[in-house]
Amino acid sequence: xxxxxxxxxxxxxxxxxxxxxxxxxxxxxxxxxxxxxxxxxxxxxxxxxxxxxxxxxxxxxxxxxxxxxxxxxxxxxxxxxxxxxxxxxxxxxxxxxxxxxxxxxxxxxxxxxxxxxxxxxxxxxxxxxxxxxxxxxxxxxxxxxxxxxxxxxxxxxxxxxxxxxxxxxxxxxxxxxxxxxxxxxxxxxxxxxxxxxxxxxxxxxxxxxxxxxxxxxxxxxxxxxxxxxxxxxxxxxxxxxxxxxxxxxxxxxxxxxxxxxxxxxxxxxxxxxxxxxxxxxxxxxxxxxxxxxxxxxxxxxxxxxxxxxxxxxxxxxxxxxxxxxxxxxxxxxxxxxxxxxxxxxxxxxxxxxxxxxxxxxxxxxxxxxxxxxxxxxxxxxxxxxxxxxxxxxxxxxxxxxxxxxxxxxxxxxxxxxxxxxxxxxxxxxxxxxxxxxxxxxxxxxxxxxxxxxxxxxxxxxxxxxxxxxxxxxxxxxxxxxxxxxxxxxxxxxxxxxxxxxxxxxxxxxxxxxxxxxxxxxxxxxxxxxxxxxxxxxxxxxxxxxxxxxxxxxxxxxxxxxxxxxxxxxxxxxxxxxxxxxxxxxxxxx
Amino acid sequence: xxxxxxxxxxxxxxxxxxxxxxxxxxxxxxxxxxxxxxxxxxxxxxxxxxxxxxxxxxxxxxxxxxxxxxxxxxxxxxxxxxxxxxxxxxxxxxxxxxxxxxxxxxxxxxxxxxxxxxxxxxxxxxxxxxxxxxxxxxxxxxxxxxxxxxxxxxxxxxxxxxxxxxxxxxxxxxxxxxxxxxxxxxxxxxxxxxxxxxxxxxxxxxxxxxxxxxxxxxxxxxxxxxxxxxxxxxxxxxxxxxxxxxxxxxxxxxxxxxxxxxxxxxxxxxxxxxxxx
Numbered sequence: 133x134x135x136x137x138x139x140x141x142x143x144x145x146x147x148x149x150x151x152x153x154x155x156x157x158x159x160x161x162x163x164x165x166x167x168x169x170x171x172x173x174x175x176x177x178x179x180x181x182x183x184x185x186x187x188x189x190x191x192x193x194x195x196x197x198x199x200x201x202x203x204x205x206x207x208x209x210x211x212x213x214x215x216x217x218x219x220x221x222x223x224x225x226x227x228x229x230x231x232x233x234x235x236x237x238x239x240x241x242x243x244x245x246x247x248x249x250x251x252x253x254x255x256x257x258x259x260x261x262x263x264x265x266x267x268x269x270x271x272x273x274x275x276x277x278x279x280x281x282x283x284x285x286x287x288x289x290x291x292x293x294x295x296x297x298x299x300x301x302x303x304x305x306x307x308x309x310x311x312x313x314x315x316x317x318x319x320x321x322x323x324x325x326x327x328x329x330x331x332x333x334x335x336x337x338x339x340x341x342x343x344x345x346x347x348x349x350x351x352x353x354x355x356x357x358x359x360x361x362x363x364x365x366x367x368x369x370x371x372x373x374x375x376x377x378x379x380x381x382x383x384x385x386x387x388x389x390x391x392x393x394x395x396x397x398x399x400x401x402x403x404x405x406x407x408x409x410x411x412x413x414x415x416x417x418x419x420x421x422x423x424x425x426x427x428x429x430x431x432x433x434x435x436x437x438x439x440x441x442x443x444x445x446x447x448x449x450x451x452x453x454x455x456x457x458x459x460x461x462x463x464x465x466x467x468x469x470x471x472x473x474x475x476x477x478x479x480x481x482x483x484x485x486x487x488x489x490x491x492x493x494x495x496x497x498x499x500x501x502x503x504x505x506x507x508x509x510x511x512x513x514x515x516x517x518x519x520x521x522x523x524x525x526x527x528x529x530x531x532x533x534x535x536x537x538x539x540x541x542x543x544x545x546x547x548x549x550x551x552x553x554x555x556x557x558x559x560x561x562x563x564x565x566x567x568x569x570x571x572x573x574x575x576x577x578x579x580x581x582x583x584x585x586x587x588x589x590x591x592x593x594x595x596x597x598x599x600x601x602x603x604x605x606x607x608x609x610x611x612x613x614x615x616x617x618x619x620x621x622x623x624x625x626x627x628x629x630x631x632x633x634x635x636x637x638x639x640x641x642x643x644x645x646x647x648x649x650x651x652x653x654x655x656x657x658x659x660x661x662x663x664x665x666x667x668x669x670x671x672x673x674x675x676x677x678x679x680x681x682x683x684x685x686x687x688x689x690x691x692x693x694x695x696x697x698x699x700x701x702x703x704x705x706x707x708x709x710x711x712x713x714x715x716x717x718x719x720x721x
Numbered sequence: 722x723x724x725x726x727x728x729x730x731x732x733x734x735x736x737x738x739x740x741x742x743x744x745x746x747x748x749x750x751x752x753x754x755x756x757x758x759x760x761x762x763x764x765x766x767x768x769x770x771x772x773x774x775x776x777x778x779x780x781x782x783x784x785x786x787x788x789x790x791x792x793x794x795x796x797x798x799x800x801x802x803x804x805x806x807x808x809x810x811x812x813x814x815x816x817x818x819x820x821x822x823x824x825x826x827x828x829x830x831x832x833x834x835x836x837x838x839x840x841x842x843x844x845x846x847x848x849x850x851x852x853x854x855x856x857x858x859x860x861x862x863x864x865x866x867x868x869x870x871x872x873x874x875x876x877x878x879x880x881x882x883x884x885x886x887x888x889x890x891x892x893x894x895x896x897x898x899x900x901x902x903x904x905x906x907x908x909x910x911x912x913x914x915x916x917x918x919x920x921x922x923x924x925x926x927x928x929x930x931x932x933x934x935x936x937x938x939x940x941x942x943x944x945x946x947x948x949x950x951x952x953x954x955x956x957x958x959x960x961x962x963x964x965x966x967x968x969x970x971x972x973x974x975x976x977x978x979x980x981x982x983x984x985x986x987x988x989x990x991x992x993x994x995x996x997x998x
Contacts, residue, residue: 133830133843140953188800191915205736210970210971211970211973214967214969214970214972217967220991249954258761258867270857273750283967283969283970285967289927289928289966289967291926291927291944291968292927292928292968292969295927299862299926299927299969300862300969300970300971305957319850326857333964346758371838383946386944386945386946387945388881388945389881389925389926389944390861390884390893390925390926391862391925391926391927392862393884393885393886393887395881395882400792402945403928403944404943404946437802437809438809439802439809439810439811439812440811440812440813441814442812442813442814443813443814443815443819444814445814446814446819468930468939468941469941469942469943470940470941470943473842473845473846474846475839476841476845477838477841477842478835480834480841481831481835482837483828483834484830484831484833484834485830485831485834487830487914487919488823488827491787491822491823491826491830492822492823492826493725494791494820495818495819495822496814496819498791498794498795498798499798499814499818501798501802502802502810503802503809503810503812504798504802504809505802505804505807505808505809506735506799506802506803506804507804508731508734508735508738508797508803508804513734513738516738516795516799519795520742520792520795521993523787523788523791523792523795524745524788524792525904527784527787527788528784529828530780530784530833531777531780531781531784533834534776534833534834534837534838534841535837535841535845536772536837536838536839536840536841536844536937537773537776537777537780537837538774538842538939539773539778539937539939540762540765540934540937540940542965543930543932543939543965543966546964559963585734589737592741593741596745598746600745600749602762604752604759605759605760605761606756607761607762608759608760608761609762609763609934611932611963611965611973612965613967613972613973614972614973615972615973616973616974617973619973619974619976620963620973620976621961622763622934622961625758625759626759629759630757630946635889641932673884698809698811699809699811700811701811706808707811708837
């Protein structure tokens, strides 16, 4: 190892030496920036797999009898479809929506935005990534084990997931690997959450008070607190489920179950307990996916509208309120589960109230744009798309939050449309906004604007074409997780809409090639990026693109003002960076 | 490097984005307003179902208004405040507006939630009438079975050890319990019109769900629990019963019918079944 520090000469801090070997530098690196990129690339791999799985599903829904080249037997079977459902959900929720915004961008930019040289615990950070990677290997391995991937959905409800292969194909090895993968992921995320929290609390630069944190940092910080409280619960649930399957315990399995005419030797457990544990994690997980996106949207909207974030304090408090309320609403996933109806009522009222901070955020996003001088760069387009999608996807939640109305919409495509828009597509728009916005900082080159815009138009219109019609077929009773619509009479007339959505999905999926080409082309051939290509205000723009190993090249910034000082009256420039000393701000004479 | 001012000031991008948002609103409103066959729910066959629809319509009015205003507001802001060389209007926000907005959404959303409580409470907080017809619904991979207590009005005891679909005892009715001798087990649910029915929903293996669109009812069949659910159907007809909880390989084929029939037809159904037992 060659990380002994060089003496720093005239700088205040001794610069950290860059490790010399390839493995130390790029594989087992303790540099938060390398780890951030590792998380990002992992998520990029996962999202490609996840999209391919979803396209296979969409294909099967419309052309169930088509012969597929790589499918044994030629046609996709019911269990293969259900395996796709399960794996798509799991890969997207854990390895994309959790991994990219928090593990990727949070890791890379949280320390820089608060003026820190690294995470509080760099080695722990490295461990978090590699355990996440191991979890990813486990989930992918589920495809190739005997019996194939599990078919119990991303929620892994017991007893379907708890009794082994007797309940169906994929419920043997595949399900075990799924649980193992989720448990490892939880462990890694717990460590990551600790690291984020310690870093935010302890490593802020002089002058970086909480109310001067960029809203991105608020997003990552509150997400980390959610992660700390939520992942531990699912980890415990995963261990108990594993014991039910392999050690003969019955935490989640009641007495007297008969599967395939065989009486099961379990007694005393409760399937509802798994649902409570799962959703105690699962609902905060929605906010784990979306809060960083909200932070990025606020950050990017302000930067490209050349205006301070409207109601900064309200925005920070709203993030905290969403995080807090996010822990009290998990039961709205269980209105029809057999849980006490009085609990259903309580969860309903709490869920409706989480709409309030969400509405505050929307209001303030519009307020940020109002009276602005909006520059339509690609990251801005994705941030604007985020706002539109978040509103569309969020509002349908007000239906599902009411148990009576949920009675008719539960388990239909309405729910699929709702959560895809609000936590899937909106969160992915947050990721895209972040990618286009920070690519120059991370890789030192600009991405191609025209390609970026084409990518945006196709993705924005495409996402609505896929997911808006989905609401309607949900209202008409279209049931989710059906491999085959032929057995149910009232599903037949919904097929043309499925065809439309499938075509839209394939076009939107193909349009992601614009992004991939742009990304890899720009890595190598994009024009060189300056320190601050967007004329932005936060600390990451005070350092080279890409930043040196210690982030600020031996000097550490001080912070003199809030994060979004755009178009300040009396200043010459339309932005005043956080790091600029008051005396150096050019004033209009 | 400075951002090229001219590029940022292009009118095409904001115009296109605004247009897309306006079209989005127009199409959405059109589909909701025009009752296209793939976008409507069937008419409800219970009074509670009608109440649920009413609450749904109310929610649609509220969320629809917010949807239209916010998407069109976004479209307007995007076009109106595009960079055409002006200086942005500097403001950090307004506490008054925040307070108004927050109060308005609290009243609106919580009000809506509390109003929606009524339709839920009528089904879920109340007991069925004492003379409600009792029918036990059992899900197993991948069929529904419906059990009527027969002339004695009592369900026979169940013994999981005696479950054997192949010998005609899919529910495991205890052969030693006289109350079970006259129990009727059928694959479809038949109920009389305008008479309260109390379902006792259970599962033998994994979680299933009992869903009838026209009843506006979904209820999981949770292993280890017997979940009561009552309704009064007011329209004669045949309706599909489906499973909506992922229950394994044959999930999408788990299907049955609810037959709502006249009193005379219901009596005939019971007689015919009793004769067949």
